Amino acid sequence: MLETKTKIKNSLRDLAIMGGSPLFNRELYVGCPEIGDRNNFFERVNDIFDQRKLTNNGKYVREFEERVTKFTGVKHCIAVCNGTVGLELVIRALELKGEVILPSLTFIATAHALLWSGVKPVFCDVNPETFCIEPREVERMVSPETSGIIGVHLFGRVCEVNKLQNIANKHGLKLLLDAAHAFGSTKTGKSVGSFGNAEVFSFHATKVVNCFEGGAILTNDDCFADKLRVMRNFGFKGLDTVIALGVNAKMSEVSAAMGLTSLESFEDVVSINKGNYVLYKKLLAGIPGISLFDYDLEEKNNFQYIVLSIDDKTLGISRDILMKVLRAENILARRYFYPGCHRMEPYCSMFTDFDSSLPITDRINNQLIQLPTGSTIGPQDIEKICGLISFCARNSQAIKIIPDSAELAKIIK
C-alpha cells in the first residue's frame, strides 16, 4: 500500500463522523461545473444582448452545432435544451413502440424518456467488467414486442456498439445510444456520436462540456436530422407551416454561448481529469478491496468520473459506510446509479419481474462509489482523500460498526 506524505488522522476519534474536524473546510463535489474562460462567455452574452436574439436557432446555437460536428466528425448535430428531452425526441422520431431493451444501471432519465413516450423499458443486465449493457443478454431478451435497444456509455466508457448494431440488424431493431457521459470518447478510434441510428449527449452543468442545461442529438442520417429539427421546434417547417407533431426542445443562445466557451477549455479539462485519474490510481493501488474503474488507454476518454468498486469483505467495510465517512469529511462522494432503475418508481411497482433478474446490476450497485475530480480538485486534495481511504482500510474492524456510533465510541475510548 502506497502511503501519502500527508498525515490524515491520528486516531479514530479524529474522524469527522466521530466528532473530529472535517478533513476539508470546503465541500468537494462529484460534478462540480467547469467554467472555462468567463471573459469569452461574457463577450458572447453581451453580443447576444446587443443583437437581441436570445433563442430560436440563433447564431451561437448554429456555431455550437457546427463545432460539435467538426469535433466528432458526425454529419449532423441537433442542439436541444437537455439530454432527457434529446432522448425523448429520438424515441419519437424513431417511432419506437412496444418494448425497448436498455440497462437498468443508468441514470433514471434513460428509462423515464421511454416510459414518458409510452414505450415499455425492458431492463437488461450489464457486463461485470465494463458496467455496460451485455449484448448476449440483449439477444436473449429480444421479443416480438421489441422495437429498439438503448446502449449507455456508462461513465464515458463506450458500450459494445458493434455487437449491439449486429443484434439490431438481425432483428430489425433501432439502436439509440445514450452518450450523456461520453463526449470526446472513441471506440476503435471512431468518435462517439457516430454509432447507431443516433446518439444523445448531455451538456448539463455537471458534464465535461456544459451549457448550464443542454444536450445534442448526433446522427449521420440526413432525413432523420431534418425530421428532428422540425420536431424540436413544434413541428414548424417555415414561418407558419406545421408539418408534424413537435415540441419545444430548443437550446437557448446563452446555453450555446456557455457550450462554446466550455468546448474551448475541453482539452485542458480532460488533461486535468486524466492527471487526477492517474494520481488516484497510483495512491489507491494496493488498498485491499478497492479497485479503480479503468479507462481504455488505447481510446480517447474524458476521464470525467473516478469510480471505485468496493469489495466489502476484503476491505472490511461496506461501500455505504465508507461513503458516510467520506461525506462527513466534506468529500461529497456519490453512489451513481444506486439502486438501479428497476428498483425505483414507477418501475419497481410496474414490473416486478425484474426484481431478481439483474444480479450483476444489483451487485455492482452496492459496490460503486464516485469521488470528486475536475479542475477544483488538486493533487494535495487527492493525496488527502486517498490517505483517508487508506486510514479507513487499516481501521476497518472498528469503522465497520459506525452505524452504531455509540458502540464505536466505547471501543475507541
Ligand code: T4K
Ligand atoms: N442519461 C444519462 C446516463 C445521464 O447520466 C443523464 C444525466 C441523462 C441521460 C440526462 O441528461 P440531462 O437531461 O441531465 O441533460 C446529475 C445531473 O443532473 C444529470 O445531468 C446527470 N445525468 C446525473 C448523472 O447527475 P444529480 O441529481 O446527481 O445532480 P446534482 O444536482 O446532485 O449535481 C451533482 C453534483 O454536482 C452535486 O454534488 C453538486 C454539484 N453541482 C451541481 C450543479 C448542478 C455543482 O457544484 N454546481 C451545479 O450547478 O444529477
